[in-house]
Amino acid sequence: MQQKTSQSRIAAVHADAPAERLFFALYRLWMAGYSSRDADYWECAFDVLLRFVGQESAKSLQAEFHLFTRALTEQTHKEIIWRFSACRCLCRDEFLVLRLIAAAQQSDQDVENLAATALLGCGEVDTLLKASRSLAAALRSSNLVLAPIERLPVSINLPHVSHSYTLQ
DSSP, X not given: OOOOOHHHHHHHHTTTOOHHHHHHHHHHHHHHHHHHTOTXXXXXXXXXXXXXXXXXXXXXXXXXXXXXXHHHHHHOSSOOOOOSSOOSEEOHHHHHHHHHHHHHHTTOHHHXXXXXXXXXXXXXXXXXXXXXXXXXHHHHHTTOOOOOOOOOOOOTTOOOOTTSEEOO
């Protein structure tokens, strides 16, 4: 009998983990890196990626997360709220990020524009849309497809909602 590698054992343990959970683990690590200016968070994100995808895919996704979170943090006209913990509950901005990337994977431009505008607090969304579409395509090419989100109304003027959406 062939000995399993540690990579395959990890993949087997996490085989039922939805793409959304992996997405938010990576997103939160990237946001923590930008918030603290500590590259260790980004190295941790790469290590997490290596548990689920091969080295080349991990490099590509790492670059795409970098471009997306940089576009998000540099283009915003308001503070982007995110959770530092591994909590399954998403805050409003995280829900909008999920909605943005899922819409990009589904080529739903109306929802993409609404989510990007709500996230940035302005109508200048071209840079963020380019980055989100590129990340969505990279995720899809690594077989990480986010489930479509129902067309729920999202008001831009809602106050911070601490538990607006829960990953299943």
